[in-house]
Amino acid sequence: MSAGGAERGTGRESIRRALTWIAALLLSLLAGALLFVAGITGGGVPAPEQARFVILQSTTSTRNSGLLDAILPVFEAETGIEVRVVAVGTGQALRNARNGDGDVLMVHSRADEEAFVAEGWGVARHDLMYNDFVIVGPEQDPAGIAGMGDAVAALARIAARGARFVSRGDDSGTHKAELRLWAEAGVDVAAASGGWYLETGAGMGAALNMALGLDAYTLSDRASWASFANRGRHRVLVEGDERLFNQYGVILVNPARHPHVRAEEGQRFIDWLLGPRGQGLIAAFRVNGQQLFFPNAR
Amino acid sequence: MHDYADIFARSFGLILTGDPGLWSVVLLSLRVSLSAVAISALLGMPLGALLAMARFPGRQPLIVLINALMGIPPVVVGLIAYLLLSRSGPLGVLGLLYTPAAMIIAQTVLVLPIVAALTRQQIEQLHAEYGEQLRSFGVRGLRAVPTLLWEGRHGLTTTLLAGFGRAIAEVGAVIIVGGNINHVTRVMTTAIALETSRGNLALALALGAILILIAVGVNAVVTMLSLSAGRGTRG
Numbered sequence: 001m002s003a004g005g006a007e008r009g010t011g012r013e014s015i016r017r018a019l020t021w022i023a024a025l026l027l028s029l030l031a032g033a034l035l036f037v038a039g040i041t042g043g044g045v046p047a048p049e050q051a052r053f054v055i056l057q058s059t060t061s062t063r064n065s066g067l068l069d070a071i072l073p074v075f076e077a078e079t080g081i082e083v084r085v086v087a088v089g090t091g092q093a094l095r096n097a098r099n100g101d102g103d104v105l106m107v108h109s110r111a112d113e114e115a116f117v118a119e120g121w122g123v124a125r126h127d128l129m130y131n132d133f134v135i136v137g138p139e140q141d142p143a144g145i146a147g148m149g150d151a152v153a154a155l156a157r158i159a160a161r162g163a164r165f166v167s168r169g170d171d172s173g174t175h176k177a178e179l180r181l182w183a184e185a186g187v188d189v190a191a192a193s194g195g196w197y198l199e200t201g202a203g204m205g206a207a208l209n210m211a212l213g214l215d216a217y218t219l220s221d222r223a224s225w226a227s228f229a230n231r232g233r234h235r236v237l238v239e240g241d242e243r244l245f246n247q248y249g250v251i252l253v254n255p256a257r258h259p260h261v262r263a264e265e266g267q268r269f270i271d272w273l274l275g276p277r278g279q280g281l282i283a284a285f286r287v288n289g290q291q292l293f294f295p296n297a298r
Numbered sequence: 299m300h301d302y303a304d305i306f307a308r309s310f311g312l313i314l315t316g317d318p319g320l321w322s323v324v325l326l327s328l329r330v331s332l333s334a335v336a337i338s339a340l341l342g343m344p345l346g347a348l349l350a351m352a353r354f355p356g357r358q359p360l361i362v363l364i365n366a367l368m369g370i371p372p373v374v375v376g377l378i379a380y381l382l383l384s385r386s387g388p389l390g391v392l393g394l395l396y397t398p399a400a401m402i403i404a405q406t407v408l409v410l411p412i413v414a415a416l417t418r419q420q421i422e423q424l425h426a427e428y429g430e431q432l433r434s435f436g437v438r439g440l441r442a443v444p445t446l447l448w449e450g451r452h453g454l455t456t457t458l459l460a461g462f463g464r465a466i467a468e469v470g471a472v473i474i475v476g477g478n479i480n481h482v483t484r485v486m487t488t489a490i491a492l493e494t495s496r497g498n499l500a501l502a503l504a505l506g507a508i509l510i511l512i513a514v515g516v517n518a519v520v521t522m523l524s525l526s527a528g529r530g531t532r533g
């Protein structure tokens with residue numbers, strides 16, 4: 001900018017020009033924003049009166065494995081009810097639902113689910129399906145646990161060798177299952193945290209990526225592992241222990257606590273999941289030919 | 299392992315052939331971030347100009363606060379916005395959580411301090427340079443603001459682009475208040491986070507490359523508009 005520019009930039013004329021420029025700038029910005037807000041993209045939020053949807057607070061394994069992508073479009077086509085999935089760890093899903101930020105829960109930590117219902121936040125809890133947890137680790141297997149049938153003994157051996165173990169550390173269903181196993185093994189992981197025991201505080205995928213990068217062991221649900229694309233030289237080393245059982249449950253958030261809960265749509269979704277249609281689709285879902293979830297609604 | 303070249307080629311193929319799934323994610327990213335920048339410009343430029351020209355008690359602490367807020371972590375903004383917009387929060391009745399509107403609000407909180415702080419700094423500098431001259435033409439006080447904004451227009455355009463950069467790049471806030479819901483609140487950064495967590499690293503990287511291209515595109519368009527505007531008024 002030159003002094004000449006400043007000279008030209010003074011007086012009434014320049015103020016008018018400047019105001020025009022500012023107005024034009026803001027108008028174009030606003031017009032752009034409004035165009036987008038008006039939903040020319042088709043990705044907008046439908047008006048509330050025409051939208052029939054439920055918000056599903058779900059654990060990550062059901063989404064990341066592709067299960068929800070496989071079964072939800074069928075439900076939506078049959079009922080016209082859209083299912084909006086917020087996939088977070090079980091602990092966070094339960095907290096979000098407690099705040100009223102969801103209509104249906106699909107999680108995997110039975111004791112917490114029963115407490116959720118007992119405290120009145122949920123209407124009822126139903127068994128939906130199950131699979132199992134597996135201990136995943138590097139091919140070289142520094143702790144020598146490959147093929148062990150006793151998951152607790154395997155973890156005790158990892159601890160004894162001080163081999164690196166990546167924990168979810170995020171209050172998720174998998175994290176809680178892992179902590180139960182450590183307690184049974186009599187290992188105080190809190191004392192080892194930051195040493196061989198590494199708490200990421202992240203989702204299953206991030207924990208798996210980290211275990212790969214560090215040649216570390218970790219506990220994963222089978223679905224997340226089987227559908228994980230970046231497996232490198234990691235393998236399932238321990239499986240089949242009955243203590244690795246992983247039960248998923250489904251709960252309708254209590255409309256008595258949160259009147260805005262879409263109870264009718266939510267109950268319809270739950271009935272569908274627990275009925276022959278939903279259970280059949282869950283059983284039919286395959287990743288690389290492998291069944292990942294086993295329906296067991298009663 | 300992965301065939302990166304193949305996945306890149308396929309990702310860009312999806313963009314070029316107008317794949318509706320990918321395009322809706324791209325357009326939602328633009329819609330949310332551009333809206334946040336527009337609102338921040340409307341509020342932040344007047345606020346910045348006021349801070350530069352007006353003298354009032356508490357002005358200096360306010361400037362320090364706004365400068366500091368330029369560095370507020372997106373995840374903190376996301377958390378605060380979640381607590382406000384949650385059904386149990388004070389604004390829960392609006393039902394905005396897990397909608398694009400909630401994402402726009404969160405990103406506006408991120409962008410507004412950048413626009414206000416940088417506008418303030420530029421207007422103050424210009425005023426120090428040309429204040430004397432303006433006064434000699436009888437233009438003083440807040441009446442000088444339009445002239446100063448005009449003279450600073452190139453710098454202010456860059457300010458808005460900086461704000462846009464912050465908005466389009468962040469993942470921490472939108473993943474909390476948006477929930478990364480497919481077809482509803484999934485944007486480029488949350489899609490990248492999702493594919494990374496699925497172990498689809500090549501696809502995540504390809505989405506990242508597309509995001510960078512979008513940012514380059516937006517910057518190129520704004521720069522061309524700004525250049526042609528400069529020629530038009532001066533010529």
